[in-house]
Amino acid sequence: MAAITATAPAVRTRITSLFGCKYPILLPGMSWISSPTLVAAVSNAGGVGILATGPLTADETRKAIRTIRSKTDQPFGIGATLLMPGSKENVEVAIAEQVPIVNISLGKGNWIADRVHEYNGKILATVTNSKHAQSAIDSGADALMLTGHEAAAHGGDVTSLVLTPSIARRYPDVPIVAAGGYADGRGLAAAIALGADAVAMGSRFAITRESPLAQQMKEIVSNPNSTESDTLYGKNFDGIPARVLKNEEATRLMKNPASLPVVVYRALVAARKMRIPLYKVIPGLLTQWEKMYIIAQFGAATESLMKATVDGNYKDGVQFIGQSQGLIEDIPTVHELVQRVMHEAMDATSRCSATFLEADGLPASHSAM
Numbered sequence: 024m025a026a027i028t029a030t031a032p033a034v035r036t037r038i039t040s041l042f043g044c045k046y047p048i049l050l051p052g053m054s055w056i057s058s059p060t061l062v063a064a065v066s067n068a069g070g071v072g073i074l075a076t077g078p079l080t081a082d083e084t085r086k087a088i089r090t091i092r093s094k095t096d097q098p099f100g101i102g103a104t105l106l107m108p109g110s111k112e113n114v115e116v117a118i119a120e121q122v123p124i125v126n127i128s129l130g131k132g133n134w135i136a137d138r139v140h141e142y143n144g145k146i147l148a149t150v151t152n153s154k155h156a157q158s159a160i161d162s163g164a165d166a167l168m169l170t171g172h173e174a175a176a177h178g179g180d181v182t183s184l185v186l187t188p189s190i191a192r193r194y195p196d197v198p199i200v201a202a203g204g205y206a207d208g209r210g211l212a213a214a215i216a217l218g219a220d221a222v223a224m225g226s227r228f229a230i231t232r233e234s235p236l237a238q239q240m241k242e243i244v245s246n247p248n249s250t251e252s253d254t255l256y257g258k259n260f261d262g263i264p265a266r267v268l269k270n271e272e273a274t275r276l277m278k279n280p281a282s283l284p285v286v287v288y289r290a291l292v293a294a295r296k297m298r299i300p301l302y303k304v305i306p307g308l309l310t311q312w313e314k315m316y317i318i319a320q321f322g323a324a325t326e327s328l329m330k331a332t333v334d335g336n337y338k339d340g341v342q343f344i345g346q347s348q349g350l351i352e353d354i355p356t357v358h359e360l361v362q363r364v365m366h367e368a369m370d371a372t373s374r375c376s377a378t379f380l381e382a383d384g385l386p387a388s389h390s391a392m
């Protein structure tokens with residue numbers, strides 16, 4: 024593709040107005056990837072970066088937020104998976120630091136919304152279906168992030184093509200960020216056409232120069248031989264349906280659910296590695312079994328994920344990646360990527376307009392006949 028020289032103009036959507044950013048493009052929170060450097064790079068490029076706090080202690084979250092602020096004065100957010108141990112402490116830190124956007128998932132956020140709204144912060148709730156969308160709106164969400172089936176990690180079972188227009192029709196007053204399968208400007212234009220106000224790109228931003236993802240994984244995903252079909256989706260990896268890169272290890276782990284003793288053992292190992300005190304894990308394992316079983320499976324998956332994402336170990340590790348890997352063929356800087364996506368989206372929109380204008384009179388294809 025020819026080098027882009029002109030800077031894409033700012034765009035106004037309900038999401039850019041709500042968050043105060045230039046372009047309708049978000050970096051979602053991705054453990055070990057959405058780091059202060061990548062978050063700041065996306066926010067400085069005109070989008071919104073969301074810090075992943077899953078692997079961070081409260082002190083590390085505070086430090087990360089301050090590092091982001093030292094690198095950018097643009098809006099940014101933090102992500103919190105409310106089901107996970109330590110997430111509430113991380114949200115407390117974000118509130119104390121008055122982080123502009125708090126992105127919550129897998130849990131009720133009423134108390135968070137009230138306190139974030141006190142300093143005029145915004146709540147972005149990640150959901151995968153209408154039922155959860157309703158509950159997030161009832162809990163005070165200002166906007167929804169809809170994660171379609173194509174997504175890396177925990178997309179739902181409905182594809183973005185249906186999920187976005189369905190929720191947009193049901194909740195016409197709620198700004199929407201579409202996630203799952205978006206990696207270029209055609210996707211952004213399509214998301215807007217479907218009723219979204221922005222896209223979040225996980226897999227795509229993971230394969231940029233500023234991303235801390237292991238170089239080996241970046242090269243595997245961006246290799247043109249990797250296609251949209253080279254992912255696996257299933258429940259057996261970490262207990263919640265998840266999409267990962269297809270390799271031998273992921274195929275083995277996806278075959279059968281891990282046995283109980285194995286899950287508990289691996290969860291405790293992961294908790295130690297992530298410096299989550301065992302007193303926070305063990306009582307739950309004994310009293311809130313169902314919830315803790317999911318958390319334990321999450322924890323058990325941590326080691327495999329870190330092997331791939333942090334160490335670049337393709338053989339023994341498991342890498343979250345979306346179907347959009349079939350659209351990823353290079354490792355650009357964040358700035359180059361954001362500009363390219365915006366220009367492609369403008370081109371795609373012009374192409375659509377031209378197509379439908381032609382339909383009004385004599386289509387070009389007909390006049391050429």
Ligand SMILES: Cc1cc2nc3c(=O)[nH]c(=O)nc-3n(C[C@H](O)[C@H](O)[C@H](O)COP(=O)(O)O)c2cc1C
Pocket residue numbers: 051052053054056075077104128170173174175176177202203204205223224225226227229332342343344345346347
């Ligand atoms: C490497 C990687 C790690 C991820 N880690 C997390 C995570 O820790 N928590 C989370 O909620 N989503 C995580 N995700 C999912 C993203 O937040 C987002 O929903 C998804 O990437 C969107 O789909 P896409 O990859 O097609 O853009 C991860 C995605 C990737 C690619």
